[in-house]
Amino acid sequence: xxxxxxxxxxxxxxxxxxxxxxxxxxxxxxxxxxxxxxxxxxxxxxxxxxxxxxxxxxxxxxxxxxxxxxxxxxxxxxxxxxxxxxxxxxxxxxxxxxxxxxxxxxxxxxxxxxxxxxxxxxxxxxxxxxxxxxxxxxxxxxxxxxxxxxxxxxxxxxxxxxxxxxxxxxxxxxxxxxxxxxxxxxxxxxxxxxxxxxxxxxxxxxxxxxxxxxxxxxxxxxxxxxxxxxxxxxxxxxxxxxxxxxxxxxxxxxxxxxxxxxxxxxxxxxxxxxxxxxxxxxxxxxxxxxxxxxxxxxxxxxxxxxxxxxxxxxxxx
Numbered sequence: 664x665x666x667x668x669x670x671x672x673x674x675x676x677x678x679x680x681x682x683x684x685x686x687x688x689x690x691x692x693x694x695x696x697x698x699x700x701x702x703x704x705x706x707x708x709x710x711x712x713x714x715x716x717x718x719x720x721x722x723x724x725x726x727x728x729x730x731x732x733x734x735x736x737x738x739x740x741x742x743x744x745x746x747x748x749x750x751x752x753x754x755x756x757x758x759x760x761x762x763x764x765x766x767x768x769x770x771x772x773x774x775x776x777x778x779x780x781x782x783x784x785x786x787x788x789x790x791x792x793x794x795x796x797x798x799x800x801x802x803x804x805x806x807x808x809x810x811x812x813x814x815x816x817x818x819x820x821x822x823x824x825x826x827x828x829x830x831x832x833x834x835x836x837x838x839x840x841x842x843x844x845x846x847x848x849x850x851x852x853x854x855x856x857x858x859x860x861x862x863x864x865x866x867x868x869x870x871x872x873x874x875x876x877x878x879x880x881x882x883x884x885x886x887x888x889x890x891x892x893x894x895x896x897x898x899x900x901x902x903x904x905x906x907x908x909x910x911x912x913x914x915x916x917x918x919x920x921x922x923x924x925x926x927x928x929x930x931x932x933x934x935x936x937x938x939x940x941x942x943x944x945x946x947x948x949x950x951x952x953x954x955x956x957x958x959x960x961x962x963x964x965x966x967x968x969x970x971x972x973x974x975x976x977x978x979x980x
Contacts, residue, residue, distance in 0.1 A: 674727050681748060688745055695861040697752050699873040703880020704756060708763050711770050711884070721762050729755035756880075760887040771888045772914070773844075778924040780836045781822040781932050782962060783843040784815040786955050789940035790847070793951045814839045822929040828921045837915035838896075841889050848886040851952055855879050928966060935962055 685693065708718045732754040733747045764771055791797065791811060796804060818836065820826070855876060861869040895911035898904045936958060943954045 670727055674730055677730055677733070681751070684744055685748055688748075690745055690749075691860075693752070695869075696858075696872065696876045699861070699876035700880040700883075701752075701756060703877035704759065704883045705880075706877075707881040707884060708759075711767055712763075717766075718763075721759065721766060725755060725759040725762055729758055756883065757887075760883045761891075764884050764888045764891060767884075768888070771884050772892075772918050773885060773888075774920065775837055775840050775918055776920045776922070776924055777818075777822045777828070777836070778928055778932060780818045780840045781924075781929055782936065782959070783840050784818040785933065785936040786940070786958065787811060787843050787846070788815060789936070789944065790850075790951060790955060793940075793944055819929075819933075822924060822932070823926055825923050828919075828923070830916050833916050833919035833921065834912055837919040838893075841892050841915070845886070845889045845893060847952070847955065848882065848889065851882075851956075852879065852886075854950070854952055931966065931969065932962065935965060 705718065705722075708721070709715050712718055729751060732751045733744070735742050788811075791808070796808065818839065821828070821832065821836065826832070858872045858875065861872050864872065892911065892914065895907060895914075899907065939954065939958050943949060943951070948954070949957065
């Protein structure tokens with residue numbers, strides 16, 4: 664189509680000009696960290712979709728749309744092209760994660776259970792205490808701590824009992840889990856970007872930083888999906904809010920399993936998290952966010968090992 668050809672030519676010319684301006688600029692406009700971040704996002708997108716052609720199509724559409732980042736802002740009194748170049752890669756990554764999250768909504772929406780919510784809630788307790796939020800003495804901190812306390816208790820009760828998982832309960836636990844995951848994601852983003860530039864470090868530490876950015880890119884589509892699940896509760900100027908709210912509630916309910924977790928598994932989760940988080944709080948073995956993600960990774964493996972030992976013996980008998 665002529666319009667596609669025209670847009671493609673304009674995009675190509677603008678890309679060449681961006682490359683030229685970046686090459687003659689005294690400022691550092693691109694970094695290896697950004698390449699690692701995008702590599703992780705691209706890797707996970709191809710893995711989830713199973714089609715590099717589809718990802719290439721989303722990439723092309725996102726790329727052309729991201730060029731709108733070079734339009735002058737409403738409050739931008741003096742236009743600075745280099746500032747727009749610095750902002751452009753982040754704008755591209757943000758839009759790509761949104762487009763891909765919409766295209767593969769069902770695949771990137773994490774499935775939740777009572778056990779997952781319990782693990783998240785206990786991790787939030789550790790995160791809150793270790794961060795020192797309990798030392799803030801103002802009404803906002805008290806409100807957040809009160810909500811967190813009651814929701815954590817609610818999660819524990821549901822995980823330890825066989826209370827019926829009604830639609831309201833599943834909706835509540837799903838929203839609560841989404842809030843926790845998004846809070847952890849934001850904290851992780853700040854910590855990853857707080858690292859020094861890869862180019863200014865020695866090789867082994869640079870690889871470690873690069874791995875952090877790569878993993879952040881891998882999780883970007885899931886972070887964006889959690890954001891959209893929360894943002895959907897806010898009223899929009901355009902569209903039917905009542906209809907959108909109903910659809911968002913349905914998404915939360917559908918993602919939460921109505922199957923009860925075993926009480927023994929819930930007890931093991933409590934003991935496991937108390938042990939690891941307690942030791943790390945006392946001896947500061949690892950940074951809090953590293954310990955939290957380590958527990959997320961290792962507890963399911965630990966649970967499978969216990970099940971293999973217990974049920975293996977039962978089957979043997």
